Amino acid sequence: MIALADQNRPGYSECIGCRLCVLPCPVWRETHDIELTLAGRALALQRGVPVAELAASLEHCVLCGACEPVCPVNIDTVGMTLELRRRLRAEGGMAWSRAAVAPAVQPGNKAGGAYRWLPGSAWRADPSRTEAMSRLLLNDGFRPAADDGADVAVALEAGHPVGAERWSAFIGSLDGVEELVVGDGLLHAPLRRALPEVPILGPGEALLRIPSIRTGLRPGDLYVIDSRVLHADHARLVRFYDRLRVESGCSMNLDLQRMAIATGAASLQARLQLPESAGRTVDQARWILEGRTVTRILVENPLELAPFQALGIAPVVHLAELAGGAS
Amino acid sequence: MEIRPVAPGQIPPDPVAPDSLAGVTRLQTAPARWSGGGWGEFVGELRAAGVEIREGKSAVPAYVHDAGGIYYGTPHGVARAQDAAQIAAILRAAQKHRVPVKVRGGGLTTEGETVAHGGLLIDMNGMSRVLAIDAENLTVRCEAGIFWHSLAEGLRRRGLDYLSAPLNLTSSVGGTLNVGGIDINSPRLGCSADQALALQVVTPTGEIVECSEESNRELFERVLLGYGQFGIITEATLRVRRYTPISMRYYYYGSLRTAIEDLQMIAREDASDYSGILTMLDRGINLLVAFDSDAREAEFLKRWRAKLRGHGELAFTLHMGAHYALRPWKVPEALYLLGRKRALLPEFTPAQHMRGGKIDDRTVVFSRAVWKFWGSRQLMIPDLATNEKKFAEAVERGNAVCRKYFPHYTLYCVGIKLRPNLPRYEMSCIPPDATDFGWGCEFEPMLSGSTYSRDYLQSFKNEIYDIGVDMRTSYYRFGGSMKGYIRRVFGDELVDRHLAMKRAADPAMILNADVVF
Numbered sequence: 001m002i003a004l005a006d007q008n009r010p011g012y013s014e015c016i017g018c019r020l021c022v023l024p025c026p027v028w029r030e031t032h033d034i035e036l037t038l039a040g041r042a043l044a045l046q047r048g049v050p051v052a053e054l055a056a057s058l059e060h061c062v063l064c065g066a067c068e069p070v071c072p073v074n075i076d077t078v079g080m081t082l083e084l085r086r087r088l089r090a091e092g093g094m095a096w097s098r099a100a101v102a103p104a105v106q107p108g109n110k111a112g113g114a115y116r117w118l119p120g121s122a123w124r125a126d127p128s129r130t131e132a133m134s135r136l137l138l139n140d141g142f143r144p145a146a147d148d149g150a151d152v153a154v155a156l157e158a159g160h161p162v163g164a165e166r167w168s169a170f171i172g173s174l175d176g177v178e179e180l181v182v183g184d185g186l187l188h189a190p191l192r193r194a195l196p197e198v199p200i201l202g203p204g205e206a207l208l209r210i211p212s213i214r215t216g217l218r219p220g221d222l223y224v225i226d227s228r229v230l231h232a233d234h235a236r237l238v239r240f241y242d243r244l245r246v247e248s249g250c251s252m253n254l255d256l257q258r259m260a261i262a263t264g265a266a267s268l269q270a271r272l273q274l275p276e277s278a279g280r281t282v283d284q285a286r287w288i289l290e291g292r293t294v295t296r297i298l299v300e301n302p303l304e305l306a307p308f309q310a311l312g313i314a315p316v317v318h319l320a321e322l323a324g325g326a327s
Numbered sequence: 328m329e330i331r332p333v334a335p336g337q338i339p340p341d342p343v344a345p346d347s348l349a350g351v352t353r354l355q356t357a358p359a360r361w362s363g364g365g366w367g368e369f370v371g372e373l374r375a376a377g378v379e380i381r382e383g384k385s386a387v388p389a390y391v392h393d394a395g396g397i398y399y400g401t402p403h404g405v406a407r408a409q410d411a412a413q414i415a416a417i418l419r420a421a422q423k424h425r426v427p428v429k430v431r432g433g434g435l436t437t438e439g440e441t442v443a444h445g446g447l448l449i450d451m452n453g454m455s456r457v458l459a460i461d462a463e464n465l466t467v468r469c470e471a472g473i474f475w476h477s478l479a480e481g482l483r484r485r486g487l488d489y490l491s492a493p494l495n496l497t498s499s500v501g502g503t504l505n506v507g508g509i510d511i512n513s514p515r516l517g518c519s520a521d522q523a524l525a526l527q528v529v530t531p532t533g534e535i536v537e538c539s540e541e542s543n544r545e546l547f548e549r550v551l552l553g554y555g556q557f558g559i560i561t562e563a564t565l566r567v568r569r570y571t572p573i574s575m576r577y578y579y580y581g582s583l584r585t586a587i588e589d590l591q592m593i594a595r596e597d598a599s600d601y602s603g604i605l606t607m608l609d610r611g612i613n614l615l616v617a618f619d620s621d622a623r624e625a626e627f628l629k630r631w632r633a634k635l636r637g638h639g640e641l642a643f644t645l646h647m648g649a650h651y652a653l654r655p656w657k658v659p660e661a662l663y664l665l666g667r668k669r670a671l672l673p674e675f676t677p678a679q680h681m682r683g684g685k686i687d688d689r690t691v692v693f694s695r696a697v698w699k700f701w702g703s704r705q706l707m708i709p710d711l712a713t714n715e716k717k718f719a720e721a722v723e724r725g726n727a728v729c730r731k732y733f734p735h736y737t738l739y740c741v742g743i744k745l746r747p748n749l750p751r752y753e754m755s756c757i758p759p760d761a762t763d764f765g766w767g768c769e770f771e772p773m774l775s776g777s778t779y780s781r782d783y784l785q786s787f788k789n790e791i792y793d794i795g796v797d798m799r800t801s802y803y804r805f806g807g808s809m810k811g812y813i814r815r816v817f818g819d820e821l822v823d824r825h826l827a828m829k830r831a832a833d834p835a836m837i838l839n840a841d842v843v844f
Binding site for chain 2: 018022034048054239290
């Protein structure tokens with residue numbers, strides 16, 4: 001099995017209990033229950049609480065990754081949570097995740113090449129949108145990858161083991177790559193560890209290279225950054241988005257710590273449509289909008305269209321729709 | 328050694344011998360764990376009333392120590408605060424069954440004040456909502472368990488901000504109002520507790536009372552700066568202000584006393600909106616001033632800059648270079664200071680928080696730097712709070728203690744504007760002989776990468792606190808393992824008077840026992 005947490009970074013034993021990870025946590029915002037947060041899990045493990053008793057905490061987590069950049073000790077919080085989910089599942093927990101189907105590697109005329117686009121399961125759920133995205137990225141030289149690792153990402157999030165052979169095959173399929181656009185933010189960190197010389201972009205950053213999209217942003221827009229993508233590369237991307245904010249005048253779903261407030265719509269719980277998820281994602285979207293006056297909402301992750309559309313406050317479009325001066 | 332039992336409500340003999348003023352190693356232990364008599368009936372009664380009490384191994388890990396990381400204890404159970412009615416039911420049952428109740432917000436105490444040694448722990452973070460924002464009158468009503476940072480998130484959506492709060496993001500409103508709350512704008516705005524306009528309090532006997540300076544004032548004055556002895560704050564109405572980014576300037580000094588004198592002048596003259604001193608050891612002494620507006624900054628530069636005896640960065644660097652050139656055996660110290668400066672200063676101006684040379688969301692910027700560079704599993708932050716006249720001497724004496732115990736440390740000095748003659752100041756962090764301003768210094772060793780015994784750390788803290796006894800000061804950290812100092816500093820008459828008030832308010836003495844009484 002592959003190691004899920006970065007072995008070169010501190011683990012839960014190094015947690016100092018500062019609780020900074022609690023502040024941007026969507027689960028904390030909803031419940032104010034420390035046990036359901038990363039800090040609660042780390043402190044519980046330090047006291048010898050078995051993983052099985054952390055089930056509620058692990059299963060609430062939407063893996064937005066906001067806890068990671070704020071940790072002053074630099075714990076790989078996402079990796080730690082994925083590892084704990086795997087252990088919990090091995091002990092019989094994570095029953096809800098067993099419904100997660102690992103999408104098969106798609107056949108088709110996909111070539112290799114130095115620049116590849118890995119859509120992932122969220123994008124693949126909307127084939128026409130993925131096709132439109134692929135056409136836009138093709139203009140920039142990115143071609144859809146034969147193996148986008150969608151099954152790997154789902155397995156990671158669901159706590160299913162990812163065998164070394166499958167992981168090697170996935171990484172091997174990316175041999176010779178010079179730059180990747182990866183739709184699933186959960187894959188960014190493991191890919192960066194496996195391919196340290198290869199720049200990994202999220203769809204948003206890739207789309208913003210297209211002039212008509214970048215110049216299409218305007219004041220009055222709320223730009224919803226994909227939280228998993230931002231937090232996997234926060235030190236670099238926070239400056240990228242800050243420049244964008246100044247340049248365009250748009251507002252963003254950033255909190256005061258400059259973490260992206262996630263709706264949770266990208267989480268496996270939401271994608272499996274677990275009963276509580278829809279209400280949670282809409283509530284998070286409502287919080288993102290609170291106190292703001294917006295004329296348009298732009299999202300990087302297509303899964304975040306629905307919670308904002310449910311509120312009916314402003315038109316909601318995907319960033320790609322700005323291409324060519326549309327929208 | 329005979330250990331005599333102490334009846335509830337009695338203050339045990341002072342464990343700190345009166346002649347021990349030289350930092351003699353002493354063993355200040357945690358209070359004995361409550362034996363548990365009555366717990367079953369207490370929990371049964373509350374559960375029958377629908378109050379959830381969590382028990383067992385997985386319920387307590389987040390609460391076994393506070394930020395100080397020295398004192399450990401486990402409650403018998405934990406209740407997450409839901410509303411005032413629930414808190415009231417808990418306290419009524421606790422009085423009846425004589426179950427100790429400890430209350431915790433952010434847990435950022437350092438002397439074990441928020442650690443439960445048996446009994447029930449109430450986690451106030453369960454009450455964390457912003458209830459109402461009045462942008463016209465500049466007030467906010469919030470539940471008291473909310474972190475100041477979370478309050479700021481809500482206020483900022485309306486272009487507002489709280490007035491002042493501790494620089495660590497995860498302190499709670501209620502907890503801070505109980506102890507004071509010092510920020511770098513406290514020389515101008517006072518402590519956080521002085522910004523409270525009204526409180527909802529649940530008394531130790533379970534009454535829910537709304538109080539303010541106009542209504543139930545006596546309770547209001549007891550609860551503010553009251554260390555949780557006279558009630559649990561469940562809601563608070565606070566003053567707020569329009570949000571502004573700040574511009575900041577730094578001046579560097581070679582002498583603590585000179586820097587302190589200039590800092591005190593700035594506060595007296597109301598020359599800046601924010602001010603404080605932050606040091607690396609006692610060599611890199613940085614007086615910072617900051618401003619909410621260009622007009623205030625311009626006035627400072629015109630009227631007060633020339634009076635400051637600090638240097639700009641270049642001049643100070645040259646001065647330090649000459650100092651260490653003449654003292655080559657201190658080169659390691661110079662290299663440490665240089666390395667620290669290079670690592671720390673960029674943290675105060677991160678690009679995503681800078682707009683036109685001004686700092687956006689300064690509490691986030693400073694607090695993240697504090698946790699990154701000073702955070703560790705144990706936080707040692709003993710302090711002294713004095714009047715204006717005694718402050719420089721207190722800081723110099725404390726600095727000598729720091730040098731004695733640790734190779735690396737920081738001093739943080741800030742003033743607190745006081746309102747005249749408030750009863751809440753009587754037995755608190757506000758120095759009893761202070762008039763217009765109180766002055767506080769935190770002495771913070773940098774512990775990361777080193778291991779010290781608890782006794783060593785406690786001896787260090789005691790030696791700082793001993794200065795307070797000798798100079799008749801007060802302390803910001805007030806209670807818990809250092810509560811033996813309270814009677815020595817404030818005297819029997821005042822402490823016994825407050826003890827009598829406590830007994831009247833809390834007949835079974837169950838609320839936050841062993842914090843002060």
